[in-house]
Amino acid sequence: GQNIDQPTEMTATEGAIVQINCTYQTSGFNGLFWYQQHAGEAPTFLSYNVLDGLEEKGRFSSFLSRSKGYSYLLLKELQMKDSASYLCAALNNAGNMLTFGGGTRLMVKP
């Protein structure tokens, strides 16, 4: 089975940097996804890490440590539109199933 943990809620200030952590315990692992979901909308893809290290994509970066079962999503220069839920999801060995964490609701304040 798979167990994915991430904080339920976080608050940050516009223009600041925030790090959302995700830990996972899995019987098989083939990579980690991050999705963004605005209220009432569908999740949309942010990043995918297979190897250890940091992947940077504009204001968003994602890090993975396979040995520690740990990932984080780093959001820089926060904007009000970044207020959303951020979902961490682990891909199984066969590459055919994602297990999602409960999501982290990020509120960006002026």
Added chain:
Amino acid sequence: NAGVTQTPKFRVLKTGQSMTLLCAQDMNHEYMYWYRQDPGMGLRLIHYSVGEGTTAKGEVPDGYNVSRLKKQNFLLGLESAAPSQTSVYFCASSYFSGQGGQETQYFGPGTRLLVL
């Protein structure tokens, strides 16, 4: 391309009624998925399909059935709806990369189901 579409967008059922949710994708994806999302519980996989004519159970399959008669469509059925099935249902699809990996999943807009 329309991407992933779902019908209906919203439905109210009485306990014991049946219904079918339709998911369609025009990206020629092999994999398709049905999830439910409840407050504080994230997305939970109900059933999935790795190709036309094949389906498999996910994390929470009880009370649901699925069919994938055509590659572009994935149907989710509720034979006898229960209040516990009140939720938001998302369909998703993705490519199969062929090396145990997977391209990202693309999600439909969701179906809000209320069972009274």
